[in-house]
Amino acid sequence: MKTFLFIVIVIASGAAAGLIHGGANLIFVEPSLDQAIGIENQHLFASGEEKDTPEFRAQYDDYRIWQKSGQVFAGVILGVSIGSLFGIVFALSRNSLPGKTDIKKALVLAGIMWLTIYFIPFLKYPANPPTVGNPETIVLREILYLTFIAISGFGAVGFYKLSQKLKTKKIIAIAGYAAFIGIVFVAMPGNPDQITTPMDLVEHFRMMSAFTVSLYWLSLGLILGSLWNHYKPHKEITPSFN
Amino acid sequence: MSQSRQISVSKNGVPVIAIVALAMIFATGLFVVGFDQGHIFSLVYGEEAFHDIYIHELTHDMRHAAGFPCH
Structure with missing residues (x-):
């Protein structure tokens, strides 16, 4: 196996899928997060811990923009992290996975890992927005x-x-x-x-969260499978004697 | 001239060094995004890092969105 190429493919596919995940979260999940953090702010105002002033709002808006940039940054880190686990399992199980191409094999494995280490745990311990x-x-x-x-x-x-x-x-x-x-x-x-937060907010957040995480797993399988198909890191380096 | 090189591989032909490197990336990335409460920066900034929880705040939105427990 071409070790360096294998690691590069795994990291690149994890980063790309993570970027898609973070980007999708900005569109689909952030509105629920903003709503939930808005409720948290209302609690702060009600308890007297903070005052609803223009200064607070300006500071809060800046802070949220910074956190939203962190959403994408963290998406790449988490993407590479989970992608690394996926890469290890794919390399070790590739010969046993069904499918004629590496794309199909990677999609099958992504589906299995999505189900066992994401979706079933999600059903037991579903994601929650802030305030919960x-x-x-x-x-x-x-x-x-x-x-x-x-x-x-x-x-x-x-x-x-x-x-x-x-x-x-x-x-x-x-x-x-x-x-x-x-x-x-x-x-x-x-x-x-x-849970004291309105359930429609919590349920909408959970649905969007599950959608973008699922999109991540689909992207990861497709990207890693395509790169593996193209570069074939499992092939041995042919020694050349001069 | 002949040159021999020995690389440890698993029985599936995957180099052990690659598995170890990727496993370390997996664990570190997971901790940073899902669980850090100031631990990493505390290595440099001490106790103050647990108050600032900079990484927690930066990864906060993804922590919730990806389903990790948070407060």
Whole structure:
């Protein structure tokens, strides 16, 4: 395998998909974030912690513009990060993935990883806009979320490996994983925070959030698959003797 | 002239060094965007970084949008 080319392809596809994710968030998710932070501000005014003055508004607007630029910046960082995990799993599993081209193989893997380490955890611990989370439960919520993702991801790999070892059909592995994650889903405690924010805002935010994260996974599969198809980093370097 | 070079590879032919490098990028990026509360900058600025939570504020919108717990 061409090591350097492999790493470059993985990082480039992660960055590009992350840029798409961050850009899409500016369009689809930011309106809900602005609305939720507006509610937070109303709470600050009501409690007397801040005053609704033109100075506050000017400072707040500048701050939000800076945070929105961070949305795109963080999109690229997160894109490269998740893309790196995707690249590792793709390289290790490429020979076992269905599909004749690397684009199809990458899309299949993106779909599996989207389901197991994003969508199922999202159903258990859905995204929330600002104002919902209680600062006092942040560590517990982080532990629960990461634990569920890890259990789901390693569970999927475990059942796949087990079916390979036992030489059973893939459908058995899928059924085993489904039963396993179903039990974990019910057994793990839910998000401890009470939602007092209007539910239509929360639900709209969740829908938009799930849409842009899904767009990220689709872009990641397409871009990495296309680059892999084109540059073929898995091919050995042919030694030349002069 | 002959030259031999040894690179550790996994049984799938993927260089171990590439897996380690990408795993480090994965962990670091995930921590920066999803979990940092001043930890990284505290290495330079000390306790003050936990008050400023600069990275948290910069990645705040993506943290919410990508589904990470936040307050």
